Amino acid sequence: MSAMLLEVEQLSKSFGGVQAVQRVSFGVKKGDIVAVIGPNGAGKTTLFNVISGITPPTDGVVRFRGMTVNGKRPDELAMLGMTRTFQNLQLFADMTVLENVMVGYHPRLKSGIISAGFRLPHTVKEEKRAREEAFACLEQVGLADLAMEQVGTLPYGIQRLVEIARAAVSRPSLILLDEPMAGLNPQESKQLVDVWLAMREQGITFLFVEHDMETVMSVADRIVVLDYGQKIAEGTPEEIARHPDVIKAYLGEEEAAPC
Numbered sequence: 001m002s003a004m005l006l007e008v009e010q011l012s013k014s015f016g017g018v019q020a021v022q023r024v025s026f027g028v029k030k031g032d033i034v035a036v037i038g039p040n041g042a043g044k045t046t047l048f049n050v051i052s053g054i055t056p057p058t059d060g061v062v063r064f065r066g067m068t069v070n071g072k073r074p075d076e077l078a079m080l081g082m083t084r085t086f087q088n089l090q091l092f093a094d095m096t097v098l099e100n101v102m103v104g105y106h107p108r109l110k111s112g113i114i115s116a117g118f119r120l121p122h123t124v125k126e127e128k129r130a131r132e133e134a135f136a137c138l139e140q141v142g143l144a145d146l147a148m149e150q151v152g153t154l155p156y157g158i159q160r161l162v163e164i165a166r167a168a169v170s171r172p173s174l175i176l177l178d179e180p181m182a183g184l185n186p187q188e189s190k191q192l193v194d195v196w197l198a199m200r201e202q203g204i205t206f207l208f209v210e211h212d213m214e215t216v217m218s219v220a221d222r223i224v225v226l227d228y229g230q231k232i233a234e235g236t237p238e239e240i241a242r243h244p245d246v247i248k249a250y251l252g253e254e255e256a257a258p259c
C-alpha cells in the first residue's frame with residue numbers, strides 16, 4: 001500500500017473557459033503538515049473544494065487511504081476520515097462552544113434521526129459520549145472553560161480554535177484548512193500552530209492553504225505551489241524559498257524569496 005495518505009493525480013477543474021486547476025499532482029504523507037500556496041486566483045480554494053468533495057473534478061483522481069474518492073460527498077469523506085474547515089468560519093453563532101464541537105461528531109454517530117427523536121437508550125448513551133469527546137477536544141485546544149459560552153459572543157481567534165476542535169472531534173486522519181490564519185494576530189496564530197502540532201502527535205495529518213508565509217515557512221514539512229492553476233513547485237520550505245519559479249510567480253522577475 002502507498003505511504004501516502006492523500007494522492008492527487010493529474011487533477012483538473014474548469015469553470016466554463018476558466019481552467020482553475022490544471023493537471024495538478026502531489027501526495028501527502030501520513031503525519032505531515034503540507035501547505036498549498038500561490039498568488040491570488042492560483043486555484044488553491046478550487047483544489048481544496050475538489051479534494052474535499054464540494055465540487056467534482058473535470059479530470060484526474062483523488063485517492064485517500066488508497067481509495068479513489070472522486071465524487072464522494074463531504075459527509076462521506078468525513079466518515080472515511082477526511083474533514084475540512086472553510087475560509088469563512090461556519091460555526092453556529094447562537095449555539096454554545098460545546099454544541100458546535102458536538103456537531104463535528106456526527107460522522108461517528110450510529111443512531112438515525114428516528115431513534116434520536118425517540119431518545120432510545122443507545123441514542124442517549126451516544127449523545128453522552130459525543131459530549132464527552134467534544135469536551136476533551138475543547139480541553140486540548142484550551143477552551144474547556146468556555147464550553148458553555150455562546151460562540152457568537154467570543155473573539156474571532158477563539159472561534160477559530162472552536163472550529164479546529166470541531167474538525168478534530170470526528171477523529172479524522174486528515175484535516176484540510178483553508179486560510180486558517182486569516183484574521184488572527186501573531187499570538188493566536190502561534191496558539192493554533194501549537195494545537196496542530198499536538199494533534200499531529202495523535203496521528204492527524206494537515207493540508208492547509210495559507211497566505212501567511214511566516215506560518216507556512218515555520219510549520220510546513222512540505223509546500224505545494226500553484227500559479228495559474230498549475231503546480232509550479234513542490235518541496236521543503238527551504239527549497240521553495242529559493243525556487244526561481246516561485247520567486248518569479250510572487251514577485252515578477254525580482255530576486256527575492258516569497259516570504
Ligand SMILES: Nc1ncnc2c1ncn2[C@@H]1O[C@H](COP(=O)(O)OP(=O)(O)OP(=O)(O)O)[C@@H](O)[C@H]1O
Binds near residue numbers: 018019020040045047
Ligand atoms: N465557481 C467558479 N466559477 C467560475 N470561476 C471560478 C469559480 N471558482 C473559482 N473560479 C476561478 O478559478 C480561478 C482560481 O480561483 P481560486 O478561488 O481557486 O483561487 P485561489 O488561489 O484560492 O485564490 P485566493 O488566494 O484569492 O483565494 C480564478 O480565476 C477564479 O476566478
